[in-house]
Amino acid sequence: MSHQEVSLIDIGNKWKSKVLQGVPHSSMPAKDKKMYVLSQFPYPSGSLHIGHLRVYTITDALNRFYRLNGYYVVHPMGWDAFGLPAENAAIERQIDPAVWTAQNIAKMKEQLGTMLANFDWDREVTTCSPDYYKFTQEIFLELFKHGMAYQKNAEINWDPVDQTVLANEQVDAQGRSWRSGAVVEKRNLTQWFLGITKFAHDLEKDLDLLKDWPQNVKTMQKNWIGESHGTEIGFKLSVKGSEQLKVFTTRVETLFSVQYIALALDHPLISEFLKADPELKAFIEESKTLLNDSKRGFLLKGLSAQNPFVSEFDLPIFVAPYVLSGYGHGAVMGCPAHDERDYAFWKQNMPQISPKATIFPDKNEKSEYLVLPYTDKRGFLGLGAAEFAGMEVEAAATRISKKLEEIGRGRPVVTYKLRDWLISRQRYWGAPIPIIHCDSCGPVAVPKEDLPVLLPKVDRLATKGNPLKDMSTFVHTTCPSCGNAAKRETDTMDTFMDSSWYFFRYTDPKNSSEPFSSEVANKNLPVDLYIGGIEHAILHLLYSRFISKFLASIGKWDHTQGKGEPFKRLVTQGMVHGKTYIDPLTGRFLKSDEIEKAEGSDVFIKATGQKPLVTYEKMSKSKYNGADPDECIKLHGADATRAHILFQAPIADVLSWDESKIVGIERWLARVLNLTQTVTTMPYGFTEDNSAYPHLNKHDLKFHNEVQQLLEGITSSFKDTLSLNTVISDYMKLTKVIELGLKSNNVNLDLIMQSLKTLITTIYPVVPSVAEEASEKIRSNLKWKWTPYEWPTLQGVRESSLVKYQIVINGKMRFTHLAEKTFIEDRESAIKTLLDLPEGRKYLAGREVKNTIMKGKVVSFVVK
Ligand code: ANZ
Ligand code: ZN
Known part of the structure; x- marks a missing residue:
């Protein structure tokens, strides 16, 4: 074989502009072959990190694969450009957030070019540009019109660092802000909410339709929605004329073991007591700073409740922070004998009365022998359970429910953990909520023709918080309904609102009269393949599903088949971890210049001569283990970098970034080019026509079958399994098969040539410039017109004769x-x-x- 020096960098540069244009549309794509490949659009932070590089390599390879297969592919890109980082940078650097964002977008677009990603730039959307947020506002007004956007005074999460309200979803289990990490405070404020709970049932049930979603994501969504089937029970109060106190329970069979009632801090029943009792007020204020699992309780004096099956009003009523205000009825029937939390509460607040067990593992068991709390859901009701004594739990539950219904003291209900979505933010860099407050008309929608409500320019953003409040030219306006003086809403929208519909806008990005045309959306949606990070498993995906279902419900797009589900198949790509060196003595993370690379793969700490601990961990500045995509591409070229990324790990797994292993890829690419050069310069009259298939002898057959098996594997890896790491190893095997076939001297040369073309086309999705270079060799050396833009037809394994x-x-x-x-x-x-x-x-x-x-x-x- 003739070997020649190949520089992958030179080849990359030579073909860059051609490759960026993507697969030429030689033939009209088939009508029924549509493929919408979507990657979560990035926040324009200013630089592409290696995680971006990974996800865009995946979608670009798929994009190119489907185009080679004659699909009409939608592969868009845009910018999730509103949000706090721009605003914080603006305050820090005294720069207009719009300018800062535009600069970052320009930089990142350049980087996307460097990695050879072929996006539909004519579909580009930027959420902070008025021609986008105009329609975010329009969608908000649609929600408003349908009673799905409303204002309410609520206890909310306040982030004291970012000076804004957060949605429940944005506060972690430790009560900290997902962005700033600050401990979140509870405050009472009037805020805008979206009625996502109206769709709670559909959002839960339709998860079952999403067969091509990872199970863990579906489980997380299910848990978040938290559908719970139980019973609502009314307890009469000792105060005459008052309504029944309602509680929600999933264990109606424990009704006979109820020993107290506990109320959430903001239960309506408390307000009367608050006026009279300063101690209660202090208790509530104090409780707000404590976590929800606190065992604290405050007894309401002079009030008691009555169990529906008991004649006395003998149940004390407590105010208790462990009862959640928004769940069920904000009230719990306390069963110390059968529930952990209730047991803990009892111990602290009413230990003088012993817990009353009414559920037992066996029939006729005595309560003295039972270890409390007995929380097992199996068992039998004891003697304390009146007419239900001796029954099995499940049967008893049904009978008790029925009886409660008959006597008008209960009914079966379904509750959800999901709360309505709090979308107002007291920040500048977001889409203004298009509402005008009028003293006589209340909140009034800004008329459509007046959209967008432009975000006014602010010369110098001085502090965190919302400067719109203080801009009288923005605030003061007239009421669109009565014409009187009125004030504009100054809150802006949560940026998750911007990203909850961007995939619709991609389908019709230039539409100036509506967010998107239904007809165009119906042609392009649903998204066939959505790739993104697991960190969006709950928030973004739930909000997007909600908005899609809402838009479907008002006829904005056709939902007959997908029930308004926007994403058909979801893939969560794994994180990229970086090589991390740790000093074994001090546990300190070491910078790369503190490390000496010796012969082989050995490394030493320069200062001590010791071997460092080597691990792979989430990339972070403090661990000095970051990898810069630009550097890697500069050193090895985009093709090798792309192939390396895909080869190192299955797309859903963690990728341990080890740049040194890229040499294997580089050698393989050089072999592909050498092989092409060798074959195309052989003194042989090759047949240009692929359909002129040679008669196959037994060597040909074996060769043919090996090639076909690999082609089949590669095709189904792209199409079905998305096992892109196997694609790369199959490429290498295919190269080897052709090399050996050539070397053996007994495989038909026309067959070798056809297989070479197969190789060049199949590698195109991943290493497009090398494929272009190789195909040019075929054209120039053989004076043919061949291009690599059509995926080879599978011929299948042939039987030997x-x-x-x-x-x-x-x-x-x-x-x-x-x-x-x-x-x-x-x-x-x-x-x-x-x-x-x-x-x-x-x-x-x-x-x-x-x-x-x-x-x-x-x-x-x-x-x-
Ligand atoms: C009595 C009982 C006895 C309960 C027992 C449990 C065990 P899931 O399954 O998560 O829906 N509950 C009801 N409303 C609540 C609120 N606002 N804050 C805190 N807890 C509340 O949980 C339902 C159970 O959570 C309900 O069933 C209720 O306690 C409690 F042995 O009622 B149970
Ligand atoms: Zn008015």
């Missing part, structure tokens, strides 16, 4: 013989051939053949 016959003599298999399928058709000549073989002579010479039976692969002689 040879059959291995088993020769049986008097019932014993004696030897085998390889011959054409047609061998036994001519009986006489077959017998003659077999008798003439050395083995034939050995077993049959001189013996009388009495009978010969030929059937399938068996030739059977009966001899004397």
